[in-house]
Amino acid sequence: MIGEISHFLSLSAVLLLSLILIFNFFFFFAKIHPNQLILSLRLFNQACWLVFISFGMYVYLAISDDFSIAYIASHSNSQLPIFYKIASIWSAHEGSMFLWIVFLTAWSVLFINSLDKKHPLKKLTLLMLSLIILGFLLFLLLTSNPFERILPFGAVEGADINPVLQDPALAIHPPMLYLGYVGFVIAFSFITAYLLNGDFDLQWEKEIKKWSFVAWIFLTIGITLGSWWAYYELGWGGYWFWDPVENVALMPWLAATAFMHSLFASSKSSVLKTWTMFLGILIFALSLFGAFIVRSGIIDSVHSFANDPERGLYLLGFSGFITLLALGIFAYRLPAINSSKLVVTGSKESFLSMNNILMVTSIFSIFLGVTYPLIIESISGEKVSIGPPYYNTIFAPLILIAAMFIMASIDALWQRSITIKALCMNITVPIILSLLCVYIVWKVTAIFSILPYIGIFSGLLILLSYFLRVINNLFNKKFINKGSGIAHIGLGLLFFAVSMNSILSYEKNLNLAPGQSISVNESVQEFFFKDIQVLEASNHDIISAEVSIFQDGRTIFLNPQKRKYTVRGQITSESAIHASVMKDTYLTIGDQLENGSWTFSLKINYFIKWIWFSATLMVLGMLLTIFKKTAP
Amino acid sequence: MLQVRKNRLWKLIIILFLSAGGISLILFSLNSKLDLFYTPSEMLIADIKPGYRIKLGGMVKNGSIRRDGTLIEFLVTDFSEEVPVTFDGVPPDLFKEDSGVVILGYFLDGRFEAEEIFAKHDENYMPPELLIDEVKA
Known part of the structure; x- marks a missing residue:
């Protein structure tokens, strides 16, 4: 029953948002009545609340193990802790799309209500936001419905969350990333509204500045968490693989970084105005492109969700429409925008714009790297990949x-x-x-x-x-x-x-029997494989190795593990990591050979902690900028 | 010429120069850094230059995994041809017999020297080419 109510609320939100658009379309040519905006705003707020309540009920369904809902049945399990029952919602396509929309709605409703009642761009921004939310809600309900029931009888037990995803960093990574991605919808719709409105004496930078900064922080944290998780969970010892899905997150990040820099120039010395607007549109367009790449299954990647041409087509169509709409308005208004001041060579903004060009160049190269294999394949049929x-x-x-x-x-x-x-x-x-x-x-x-x-x-x-x-x-x-x-x-x-x-950094592959010890090199003088044990945990069996390493005059103990999950039968490796200031000692256990010995992969990763630390510094710098008292 | 115009011309030249340099760099690295993807049947008939890094995709043949210390040997098959592969190291968790793999490495004298074996998060993963073949067969 709750499932149906939740479903119904989402459908009602679709109805309300369509009403806003239809209603405003018919009154477009009429003289603007003061109540028109108030009514639209009310409808919009209600639609947003419907989405939130609907999602809240969905979370409740996941917590209360309603396995008659097909999506929950195939991604959750009654044995999971509550935290992972909730996180299982965004462990696959349908639920994560739902979360994406909830965040989109949250940003929109917060922004639109923070705008001054009489702000001349309020109505157009509202319409743009309604259109985008409506498009994605329809996508969710038509092509990837998370409310679908298993009829007539639901599943008795859920199929469990994918074990590699059962991890705190990974439970927080998608929400952070999505908050970042969709946060730029504000800059996107506000700039589009500004261009449509056509009053170019109006200031637009101030309204969206802080919102974009906050979105940038979420995006940075999201990407960093993903990279950190991949490092300690996947057992490859790497932190960035230039996988297409990582690339589509990096592109909006670079665009957002360029945008913030040119926003400074544009508000400090009114240069680069049109360029900044273009970047503002570009960030969200790249986020949409990313959603298309990940969710259409067009590119084979470790992250891709199940391949579904229907979804791909809808996303491509809708994202393309939204992007072309914004760029079309931009191109149409371009000649009319009062040409901003010229950049003085050797000034701060001149260096800043050079780096803007570099960032756009890198976005372009990544874009080419992501799409080139697709182009080659469609022309010559050859399969290639770019690493x-x-x-x-x-x-x-x-x-x-x-x-x-x-x-x-x-x-x-x-x-x-x-x-x-x-x-x-x-x-x-x-x-x-x-x-x-x-x-x-x-x-x-x-x-x-x-x-x-x-x-x-x-x-x-x-x-x-x-x-x-x-x-x-x-x-x-x-x-x-x-x-x-x-x-x-x-x-x-x-x-x-x-x-x-x-x-x-380097890697050594070792083969030892329990009780055996060997010398690896001058730094890792002794590698002692003491023992191996089989343990049992709530939903998995553990094979745990005890290893002590004498490294650089110190003895460290490591317990790399292999886990076999009972429900799915999936095996995962848990690497053991010993971190010091300069380097990580990263140990993964492999397989047992016929003679009873085991293989290990020992990786020494230098300066790896510094990578996460540097991302933290960037976020910190951004926070300081946000909370800085506005300079006189 | 006006100073402003001169400045603008210089800027334009610098921008053109930079973007031309950038684009040629990009195209150069695209062409030299491509990894071509082959199935075993394609690989055996393809003319592959020695020392050229490529990707091999297929299934690990049942019962073909041999281990010697950290060295692993196995056969990758697409149900019509097979290629012997050697790899030194710890393969990913999802590497097992009768399941799909993608391997990056070098093809030399009928053997494939693996540099990296790719795991898929999805335990039911299979290279798309093989899926199509299976449906056809």
């Missing part, structure tokens, strides 16, 4: 140029050209120091590979420039932008850590 080497070659030079511009922009001023002399003074010291550090790295590691060294050099350039700036600041008491500083130090650290990780 990390492509992205590494593309990103290394881009990162280097970006680092140069970041370094140059630190001391540059808004709207005023920096003198060549000042520029040289600012960049000489970091360049020399970075080169020196790179030389030391080369001497110490005795490894040389051009791409990682470009990364190390670029990372150091950014880090050292900011450190010098901070030291300088201690003496001169000059103004320093803390938020931007911390975020960029995070970026420099990211480049540095990723590159160091790629040259220093």
Whole structure:
């Protein structure tokens, strides 16, 4: 019964949203009546509440193990803790789409009610948001209905959540990511409304700035959590695979980052106005593209949901329609927009716009990397895939140029050209120091590979420039932008850590019998496989190995495990990780051989913790920027 | 020429130069960094340059897995041809006999040297090509 009510509420939301659109369409040519907006707003708020209540009931259904609902029956289980019963809702396509829509609705309703009652763009924004929510609700109900019942009798027991997904980081990762993705619907609809409205003297940056910043934080946290989870759960010891689905999350992130930067330029010195608008539209368009790639099954990826052409077609059609609509309005209004001021060469905004170009270039290269296999396959029928080497070659030079511009922009001023002399003074010291550090790295590691060294050099350039700036600041008491500083130090650290990780990390495959010990290398002097045990847990059996490693003068104990889940019969590996400041010792147990010995994979991952730490710094920098008192 | 125009021209030249450089870099790396995908039958008749990294997709033949220390040997089949594969390391959890695999590596003298074996999150995963073949058969 509750299932039907929940279903009915979602359907009613569809009805209300359609009403708003139809009603406003008929009154489009009539003189705007003050009550028109009030009525639309009321209908919109009610529709949003219906979606929330409907989802709330769905959560209740999942908690109370209603296995007559087909989706819950195939993704949850009565033995699961409540936390995972709720998380099982977003463990597959239908439920995660539902969550996606709930977040879309939440952002929309919060934003529209925060706008001033008399704001001239309120009505158009409302209509745009209604259209988008309606489109996705229809997609959910028509092609991927989570409310479907198993008739006449429901399942007795659920089929269980996929064990690799049964993990706290992964339970939080999709909600964070979705909050980020859909948060940019605000910038998208507000900018579209602004362009439609046609009054270009109006200020639009202020209203959407903080909303976009918050969405950016969620997106960053979402991507980082996903990467962290992949690292410790999948047992490959990697943190980023350039998988198409990771790429479609990275593209909106890059677009959002570019957008925020140009938003600063646009609000500080009214340059790049149209460019900023374009980026604002692009972010959400890329989010929609991502939803299409992941949910159509068009690309074979570890993340893809079941292949369904109908869903793909609907998503492609609807996303394409929304994107083309916005871009069409943009193109139509472009000549009419009062050309904003020109960027002064050598000013802060000039460096900033160069990096904007670089970010768009990288979005384009990723887009090409994602779609190229599809293009090749449809032309020649050959199956190809594009892996990390492509992205590494593309990103290394881009990162280097970006680092140069970041370094140059630190001391540059808004709207005023920096003198060549000042520029040289600012960049000489970091360049020399970075080169020196790179030389030391080369001497110490005795490894040389051009791409990682470009990364190390670029990372150091950014880090050292900011450190010098901070030291300088201690003496001169000059103004320093803390938020931007911390975020960029995070970026420099990211480049540095990723590159160091790629040259220093290594892997050893070992084969030992219980009780045996071997020496691996100078660092891992003794690897002692003490014993192996079979344990039982609530919903899985555990094979747990006891290993002690004598590494760099210290003994560490590791317990890598293999788990067999009783319901699905699926086997997963639980890697054992020992973390120190510089490196992780990452151990995975393999299989038992006929002679009773076991295989192990020992990975030494350098600077891996620093990668997550750098993402944290970026988020922290962003938070500081949001909560900063508006400068006088 | 006006100073403003001169500046604008310079900017335009720099932008054009950068994007031309960028695009040629992209196209260059796209062409050299592609991994071609083959099924065993395709691989045996294809003309593959030695030292060219490729992907092999198929099923692990039942009863074909042999282990020696950390070394694993097995046959990948598409139900008409099979290719012997060697791999040094710990394969992913979902690697087992009679299930689908995708392997990245090098094909040399009739043997496939695996660099990486890919696991799919989905335990029922099978390379799409094989599914189509099965339906046909």
